[in-house]
């Protein structure tokens with residue numbers, strides 16, 4: 001059954017620490033005119049170890065900002081952000097990152113790109129290359145070890161990025177619309193491959209997407225953010241569709257539509273609010289401007 005729960009964290013001890021635990025996390029940015037913009041306010045987000053959590057919300061509401069807090073790329077202005085029980089300070093260790101744009105190095109071959117993490121950690125070249133070849137095979141790129149990124153398709157470059165992350169055995173994978181630049185078919189295929197790889201090592205995943213279907217097909221839990229400014233969690237939906245899932249097929253499960261409708265109901269209100277804001281002026285504190 002699909003369950004809906006209001007956002008809430010329960011402050012469990014570090015011994016049972018979640019992968020991510022944000023408590024009343026607030027993020028304010030300085031705007032170009034020198035004023036302050038509150039992107040997130042009092043965000044309570046808990047992602048369990050091994051859990052696949054998708055975050056959806058209207059455009060500009062603060063999805064990426066939530067991810068950057070967990071990644072340690074930005075510091076919360078107020079509140080607490082803990083990853084594996086430790087307050088985030090600087091870039092979060094044990095985490096992998098995948099964004100819309102490729103982070104692979106254009107001047108390095110596929111093999112060098114995938115081996116980069118272990119090499120950086122001081123793993124011997126022969127071992128790093130052996131492991132990299134294994135990961136290149138697991139993401140379906142065997143035979144392309146010597147290719148450079150410009151010699152690959154967009155989907156292939158995403159596979160390189162996945163291998164580049166997974167070779168480091170991350171316990172947390174932070175993904176910001178990683179497949180949004182791909183065509184629909186490649187995107188669905190990559191999503192299924194991501195799920196297969198995730199099932200093998202079960203890192204916690206936070207997956208930011210605009211695409212509600214993608215969120216439901218992938219996740220154990222879908223978090224809906226409210227429209228900004230000062231976004232917080234509107235509702236959290238448990239996705240109890242069977243696993244393993246094939247993304248191209250899970251959409252035909254009869255429960256899928258019911259889940260979609262439930263979440264869309266919550267999301268649509270926020271999308272409408274965000275859209276209405278684009279047609280009038282809203283001050284950074286969320287109050288309507290004169």
Ligand SMILES: Nc1ncnc2c1ncn2[C@@H]1O[C@H](COP(=O)(O)OP(=O)(O)OP(=O)(O)O)[C@@H](O)[C@H]1O
Nearest residue numbers: 029030031037039058059060061062063064065066
């Ligand atoms: N470094 C920054 N400086 C100032 N404002 C920022 C900064 N980063 C984000 N913001 C603002 O915070 C708000 C949330 O941005 P964010 O990118 O997190 O939203 P999002 O939900 O991921 O957007 P989208 O759906 O369009 O990708 C936006 O209004 C954005 O302009």
